[in-house]
Amino acid sequence: QTRSYHDNIVEHYENPQNVGSLDKNDITVGTGLVGAPACGDVMKLQIKVDANGNITDSKFKTFGCGSAIASSSVATEWVKGKSVDEVLAITNSDIAAHLKLPPVKLHCSMLAEDAIKAAVQDWKSKKGNGLKVEEVAV
Ligand code: FES
Numbered sequence: 001q002t003r004s005y006h007d008n009i010v011e012h013y014e015n016p017q018n019v020g021s022l023d024k025n026d027i028t029v030g031t032g033l034v035g036a037p038a039c040g041d042v043m044k045l046q047i048k049v050d051a052n053g054n055i056t057d058s059k060f061k062t063f064g065c066g067s068a069i070a071s072s073s074v075a076t077e078w079v080k081g082k083s084v085d086e087v088l089a090i091t092n093s094d095i096a097a098h099l100k101l102p103p104v105k106l107h108c109s110m111l112a113e114d115a116i117k118a119a120v121q122d123w124k125s126k127k128g129n130g131l132k133v134e135e136v137a138v
Contacts, residue, residue: 009070009099009100012069012074013066013069013070016070016072016073017073017076017077018058018059018072018073018076019059019060019061019073020059020060020061021044021046021059021061022046022057022059024046026048027126027127028048028049028050028123029047029048029049029123030046030047030049030084030119030120030121030122030123030124031044031045031046031118031119031122032044032045032046032114032115032116032117032118032119032120032121032122033115033118034114034115034118035111036068036107036108036110038107039065039107041063041064041065041068041108041111042062042063042064043060043061043062043063043068043072043111043112043115044060044061044115045058045059045060045072045075045076045112045115045116045118045119046058046059046060046119047079047084047087047116047119047123049084049123052083053083053084053085054081054082054083054084055080055081055082055083055084055087056080056081057080058075058076058077058079058080060073060075060115062111064108064111067099067105067108067109068111068112071092071095071096071099071101071108071109071111071112072111072112072115074095074098074099074112075090075095075112075113075116078090078095079116084120084123084124087116088116088117090113090116091113092106092109092110092112092113093109095109095112095113096109
């Protein structure tokens with residue numbers, strides 16, 4: 001039995017995907033840690049990147065509202081299988097539209113966009129500068 005589009009949205013609230021952590025000291029892992037000034041909620045989103053720059057895994061931990069958790073769940077699902085450059089095009093409006101977030105909850109999806117960008121930035125800084133991983137760990 002196939003699930004309806006609506007059920008898939010609800011699923012991100014009731015059973016968020018990819019909750020967990022990757023090893024932030026792993027040189028192939030990028031970690032984005034961002035906060036929302038509006039409410040103080042915090043989101044950590046991590047990506048694991050292969051030698052071709054493609055994201056093979058993603059995990060999140062969000063200390064925030066249900067919409068932020070659902071946005072994280074969507075974000076981690078969307079980044080998997082894409083390149084680190086492709087995921088920079090994911091916007092909070094894409095996520096908000098997908099989850100049908102009301103305007104008052106738009107900042108929750110913004111956390112997810114910011115976290116994706118921060119994770120890619122962290123991965124690039126680890127890869128590019130040759131520092132020991134401890135020096136760039138979040
Ligand atoms: Fe702040 Fe949702 S209320 S992230």
